[in-house]
Amino acid sequence: MKDSMFSKKRILILGSGELGKELVIESKRLGLEVIAIDRYENAPAMQVADYSSVIDMGDKNILKNVIKEFNPDFVVPEIEALSIEALKELEEEGFNIVPNARTVEITMNRDKIRDLASRDLKIKTAKFDYIYNFDDLGGKTDKIGFPLLLKPLMSSSGKGQTLVESKNDLNHAWSQAQANSRGKVKGVIIEEFINFDFEFTLLTVRKESGENIFCLPIGHLQSNGDYQCSWQPLDINESLICEAKKMTNKILNNLNGAGLYGVEFFVKGNEVIFSELSPRPHDTGMVTLVSQNINEFELHLRAFLNLPIPYISLIEPSATRVILADKDYINPIYEGLNKALEVEKTKVLIFGKPVSRKGRRMGVVLASNKDINLARENADKARRRIKVRSN
Template sequence: MIANSLETNAKVFEPGATIGILGSGQLGRMMAIAAKQMGYRVHIFSPTHDSPAGQVADLEIQASFDNLAVVERFAQRVDVITLETENIPMETVLVASQSAPVYPGLKALEFCQNRRKEKMFLADYGIPTCQFEIVRSLVELKSVCRYMMPAIVKTTTGGYDGKGQFLIQTPDQIEEAWHTLNANELIVEEFVEFDYEFSVIGARSSAGVFAAYPSIRNEHRDHILNLSFSPSGLSDQLNQRATEIVYEIMNEMDAVGVMAVEFFYRDGEILVNEMAPRPHNSGHLTIEAHVTSQFEQHIRAVCGLMLGITRQTIPAASANILGLEWNQSKSPTWQLGLSMPCVKLHLYGKESPEEKRKMGHMTALAQSAEKAKQYVVAARRLLNIPAMSLNANGTS
C-alpha cells in the first residue's frame, strides 16, 4: 500500500452516512451490498424500476439520467456519490457534483468515457498501448487500413461488452464497418495478437492512499468476458510493472475509488487495452478470494476510509452466467450447478435472460487457479442439464 500526497483535509464519510450510486446494474448491486454490510445507507439512481441495485438498496429513484431536476434532488439527499459505469452523461455528473462529492472524479471520467482521450492520455504519459489512429470519415478509414490490417475499429464513446466494435480483416469489410458503426468518430486499433489478457485492479482513496490487487487473467468469448482467474501466472516483475502503471494512471487522473486497467500480454511485453474507473467484472472473484473485496474497497475509497488488505487468500476462478445459460426448460438447474461445495453463486436479479445479458456469475475456490477454472466451468455446464433428468435425491 502506498500513501501518496496524503490529504489530511479529505472528507471522511463514516458508516451511517448515505451513499448515492448513479447506475443500477450488477456493479451497483454488489457495491450496495458491501456498503450495507458496513452500515451505510444506499440510494440508487436508476433508469429502470426494481433494478439489480435498487433491489438491495434503501431507496431507488427511477428517472432518466438526463432528468437533471431529479438528479439534483437525488444528490441533495446523499452525502457522497459514486458511479457504477463511466457511461453516465457528464452533465448529469456536473449537476450531481454541485451537491455532493462525486467519485471517481471529473478528470478520470472524461478520459475513460472516450476511447480517443483514453488512448491519448496513455500516449502522453508514455504508457505502452497498441498502435491506433482516429478517423472521422470513410476516406480516412480506408487510408488508415492500408497500413493497419487486421484492425479493430471502435466507436470512441458508448461501447461496452464488445459493443460498438468491428474487426476488419480484409479491405472489402471497410465500408461495412463504417456503416455498421455509424459514428462521427472512430478509433482504429492494430489487432494485437496477444498471448493472453489480464487486469490489475487498483484503489485510490480520497485521501490519496493507493493499493492494488494481484493481477487477474481474463478470457473472453465473443468479446464478452467469459472467465477470470487468479493467480494469473504473470511474473512478479511484470505484475510490479503493471501495478506501477495503474498507480500512475490513477494518480494522474486523480481518480478516487477502484479502477481496473485491462492489459494485453504479448511476447514478454505488456500493453494497456483500456481503463474502467469502477469495480470490474474480472474482480468479482475478490469477493471470496481476497481479504477485501473490490466492492468493499471501492466503498472505503470513496468514503475516505483506510483501504483494506488486498492479499489473495485462495486461488479462484469466476465465470459469467449469461442469458444463454438459461436452458430450454426456462431456468438453469441451480441445484446441480451448486452441487460442488467450492462453488459460489451470485445472481443479479435481472428478469429477462437475453442471450448476451450478464445474469450472474459463479466463483470456484481451489488449490490452484487451474483447478478452480475446471470447477467453475463444470459448475456452469451443469446449469444446463434439464431439471427433469434429476431423480428424487437430486442426482442425475
C-alpha cells in the same frame, strides 16, 4: 469521518447492474443508505437498495435534478452512459463525484483515455486512430493495417466491437459501432490487432492520501470484447507486474481520485501493453468475492469513504465463469442450480435481471480450490449445468 456519523452517509449509484448490486450489498454492510438509479425498472441494484429511480441519465437536467433531490454524500457512477456535463456542474456546486468528474469523463471516452495514456504519459498502447466520418475510414485503416479492431468511442462490455479482416468488412463494422455507441459520441476508434499471449486486470485502490495499493493480477478471457471468465492469482513474471504497476501509477497519479480502478493490460512476449481502464469495480474482479480478504466492492467503498485498508491478501485461488442467456426471455428462470451447487466450493450468483437477451450476462459462477486449474475447471463444470429458460 467520525464513527458516530458514518451510518448517516448516503450514496447514490448511477447504473444498477450486477456490479452496482454488489456495491449496494457491501454499502449496506457498512450501514450506508443507498439510492440506485438506472434507465429501467427493477434493475439488479434496485432490488437491494433503500431507494431507486428510473431516469434518462444522459439528460443533463433530469440527472441533476434527481441527484439534488436525493442530496447524497457521494455520487458513484457505475456506467459510462450518463451526462458528464451534469456531473461537472454538480461537482462545482460541492457534490462529491467518485472518483471525480474529470476521471469519469476521460475514462468514459476511449479517445480521451487513449490520448492521456499514449500521447501525454507516453505509455505503450496498440496503434490507434479516430474516425468521425465513414469516408475517412479507408485511408486511416491502411495506416493501421489489417486485421484491426473497430470500436465505438463510447460503449460497454465490448458492444459494437468488430474484428475487421479486410476493407470489405468496414461497412458492417461501422454500422455495428454506430448502433452500439453510448452517449452522444458517434465516432469510432480503430486499433491495431495485437495477437497477445494473454491479458489481465490489475485492480488498484487509490487512497485519498495518493497511495496506490495493488491487488494480485487477475487473468481473464474475453469473447467479442466481453469477459467470459477470470481467475486469481495469475501465473505471470514479476517483471511484467512491475511494469504494469509503473504504468498504472502514472495514470492514477494523473487522474488522482480515490476509489478502485480496473486497469487492463495485454502481454506479448516480454512486453506489457496498456488496454483499458475503468474507475470502478471491474467485471473480471467479481472473483475477489471469494478470492480476497477484502473484495473489490468493499475496497472501492473504503477508498472513497477514506476508511482504513489493511493488507489485501489471497484467501484461496479462485475463478469465475459467466452465465449467459442464449435467447430473449422476460422474467427468465434458471435450471440446474441444484446440480451446479453440487460442485465442491462453488457459489452461483444470479443477477436478477428482469429480461434476458442473447449473450447477455445473467449470473456468474464462483469457484475456489487450492489448485487454480481445478478452481477454473470447477467453475466451468458448474456453469455448464445451468440453463437460462423461459418462465
